[in-house]
Amino acid sequence: MWAIRRASNQIRNQGLSSKSGRIFCGKTELANCCSGTYNAAIVEPQETIFNGLLSCTRFYSKSSGFSKSHREVRTFSSQVGAKSNGEDLEDGFSELETPHDTVEAAASGDENDDDLSSGSELSEEEGIADDAPNELETLGSETEGKKQLSTVKASSEMCKAILASLSLPVSKVLDKWVEEGNEVTETEVSLTMDILRKRRLFVKALQLSEWLESNKDFEFTEANYVSRVDLIAKVLGLFKAETYLKQIPESFRTEVVYRTLLANCVSSTNVKKSEELFNKMKDLGFPVTAFACNQLLLLYKRTDRKKISDVLVLMEKENIKPSIFTYQILIDVKGQSGDISGMEQIVETMEGEGFKPSSQIQTLVARYYATAGLKDKAEAVLKDVEGDDIKKNRWACHMLIPIYASLGRSDEVERIWKVCESEPRLEECLAAIEAWGQLKKVENAEAAFEKLLKKVRRPSSKHFTALLKVYANNKMLTKGKDLVNQMAASGCNLGPVTWDALVNLYVGAGEVEKADSILGKAIRKKMGKPMFSSFMTIMDKYAERGDVHSTEKMFQMMREAGYTSRIRQYQTLLNAYIKSKATAYGFRDRMKADNVSPNRSMAGQLARMDAFRKSPVVADLLE
Numbered sequence: 001m002w003a004i005r006r007a008s009n010q011i012r013n014q015g016l017s018s019k020s021g022r023i024f025c026g027k028t029e030l031a032n033c034c035s036g037t038y039n040a041a042i043v044e045p046q047e048t049i050f051n052g053l054l055s056c057t058r059f060y061s062k063s064s065g066f067s068k069s070h071r072e073v074r075t076f077s078s079q080v081g082a083k084s085n086g087e088d089l090e091d092g093f094s095e096l097e098t099p100h101d102t103v104e105a106a107a108s109g110d111e112n113d114d115d116l117s118s119g120s121e122l123s124e125e126e127g128i129a130d131d132a133p134n135e136l137e138t139l140g141s142e143t144e145g146k147k148q149l150s151t152v153k154a155s156s157e158m159c160k161a162i163l164a165s166l167s168l169p170v171s172k173v174l175d176k177w178v179e180e181g182n183e184v185t186e187t188e189v190s191l192t193m194d195i196l197r198k199r200r201l202f203v204k205a206l207q208l209s210e211w212l213e214s215n216k217d218f219e220f221t222e223a224n225y226v227s228r229v230d231l232i233a234k235v236l237g238l239f240k241a242e243t244y245l246k247q248i249p250e251s252f253r254t255e256v257v258y259r260t261l262l263a264n265c266v267s268s269t270n271v272k273k274s275e276e277l278f279n280k281m282k283d284l285g286f287p288v289t290a291f292a293c294n295q296l297l298l299l300y301k302r303t304d305r306k307k308i309s310d311v312l313v314l315m316e317k318e319n320i321k322p323s324i325f326t327y328q329i330l331i332d333v334k335g336q337s338g339d340i341s342g343m344e345q346i347v348e349t350m351e352g353e354g355f356k357p358s359s360q361i362q363t364l365v366a367r368y369y370a371t372a373g374l375k376d377k378a379e380a381v382l383k384d385v386e387g388d389d390i391k392k393n394r395w396a397c398h399m400l401i402p403i404y405a406s407l408g409r410s411d412e413v414e415r416i417w418k419v420c421e422s423e424p425r426l427e428e429c430l431a432a433i434e435a436w437g438q439l440k441k442v443e444n445a446e447a448a449f450e451k452l453l454k455k456v457r458r459p460s461s462k463h464f465t466a467l468l469k470v471y472a473n474n475k476m477l478t479k480g481k482d483l484v485n486q487m488a489a490s491g492c493n494l495g496p497v498t499w500d501a502l503v504n505l506y507v508g509a510g511e512v513e514k515a516d517s518i519l520g521k522a523i524r525k526k527m528g529k530p531m532f533s534s535f536m537t538i539m540d541k542y543a544e545r546g547d548v549h550s551t552e553k554m555f556q557m558m559r560e561a562g563y564t565s566r567i568r569q570y571q572t573l574l575n576a577y578i579k580s581k582a583t584a585y586g587f588r589d590r591m592k593a594d595n596v597s598p599n600r601s602m603a604g605q606l607a608r609m610d611a612f613r614k615s616p617v618v619a620d621l622l623e
Helices: 002-006 102-107 140-153 157-164 170-179 186-198 202-214 222-235 238-247 255-267 271-283 290-303 305-317 324-337 340-352 359-371 375-386 394-406 410-421 426-438 442-455 461-473 477-489 496-508 512-524 532-545 548-560 567-580 587-593 600-614 616-622
Strands: 043-045 055-059 127-129
Touching: 157 170, 157 186, 170 202, 186 202, 202 222, 222 238, 222 255, 238 255, 255 271, 255 290, 271 290, 290 305, 290 324, 305 324, 324 340, 324 359, 340 359, 359 375, 359 394, 375 394, 394 410, 394 426, 410 426, 426 442, 426 461, 442 461, 461 477, 461 496, 477 496, 496 512, 496 532, 512 532, 512 548, 532 548, 532 567, 548 567, 567 587, 567 600, 587 600
Parallel strands: none
Antiparallel strands: 043 055, 055 127
16 A cells, blocks of 8 residues: 555645545545546446345546547436437427436336347446456456356346336236246346346336335345345435435345445445445444445545545555555546556556456556557557457457557557457447547448447447447537437437537537537436536537636536536636636635635636736726
8 A cells, every 4th residue: 555655646635525524544645636527437347245136337438538438427217318209309300309207218228238149238327247256357258258148137037027018017017927927036036137237227127126125925135135225326316225225124234235325425426425424334333345445536536536545544544455446546547647657656566466457457558558649558558458369359359449549540440340340249339430430430430330230129329329429529410410310210218428429519510509408408308417528518618708607507507417516617617707808706715615626727817817806907997
């Protein structure tokens, strides 16, 4: 642990701001990481907290020189959009003008894996790994095993019955299923639950859990209670999940149950609730684990990186050894801050502790090398990931393609894509669409999309959005509109990632007001909580214009959508005032009320604004 801290730069010591700040033990040193928009790029196969029922894998997308298809935070299933009625609206869009009930829309399962036998396809916002290990592992040799496991899961008779009657409550379906002589076994329940989660049918999974708990012939276990808490948090929110936790029999109210709620608090970026729950777990006598500390590291990585040092001090005091995921978080923080030497030192420390970098860590390092312009280093890491024979290491293709694209190596992208092209997997198609789009080869991206359409029986919004992002990044508004209409005709549910692509599409075409309108419509129709980046894309454009009114409006929309005000929003807002040469009265007080401290550059801007306001000429004009 001391080696990790020595690899870091000194920062201003700062404890936790909330009254639940007992989680830190003192002052320390850590990286002076960059401020600005936070979008992480890490994957955590968490400890198997559900005893085989499921294992959560959380995805966070990053915003460096390469794009990722995964969302920053997972959302509740009730926030998945409703289906379009297919009616043409203004501007030729078939937007979701007549949404169904959001819960039923979530149950319709747009984010499913239509071809379960194709492997472990991950959804836009969250992937559920198949029996993920306790610690991060490489993806390579596991692919075929996952493929076989998915095929087995598809044979679950209970799940088939539920999927065949999605319009009916699970209780009615299963009551009839049992009457027909079928037996409810733990194996059948586990397989069904895992498939529903993988398809993001969280409402149906929750209904299954409720039916099981009411079934006197089924004995609820700790794993069932853990799963129930997780599902309630996803579908109904943290408050309902916390209320249910209190109703669980005390003998089953274990550390794993609290840990699950903590993970959901962190996923929703609820700092206060996360800190309170972490401290409550300590008060209840539960041991402080690497898992719980990693959750706080994830939280502070997104909200206040200065607090990362407090968590490291706590781990050192409690003699908690960092897991490989701990190192991955710190590597990501260093990479985002542009501290490449610090990132390399953490990798060296990790290897010195006996951890072999996983393929996820290697590709993460390669991406940051690429972003820093260190092409030789990036390519050396990629070659190491690829191994001697890319055909034998086919599992790595979808990881390598986007990074080679970020390096501008179209020849390498083409070489690897040829390995996959004849019989591509879904993740390889998505990677190719992204890569060709980044290389400005739109026709190639469209060809990869056509191969994807032949791969799945019913393409989801995730698949369409991959190409929509290409059109958005290349300012192809007409094609983007046509694609959205095609999505609507296919019956796709449009979610936050799709809305984000639409926002970028219109902003790229110079139609910021239209992008604003689309975002507002998504909020009004309860089509899901828009992504942080969606708001900021529009807000930045308004600020560039010096349009204080519209920037302030977007600032307030973010607050109403549930996003805590951070320094990123305040920086953009201040830029709007500076651009318009307007005085930002009470700006420091607003920041203080939101517990946001200005960084060095922002403090300088505020000082210049104060000087402008206090100058005699300006004072005379104001009077």
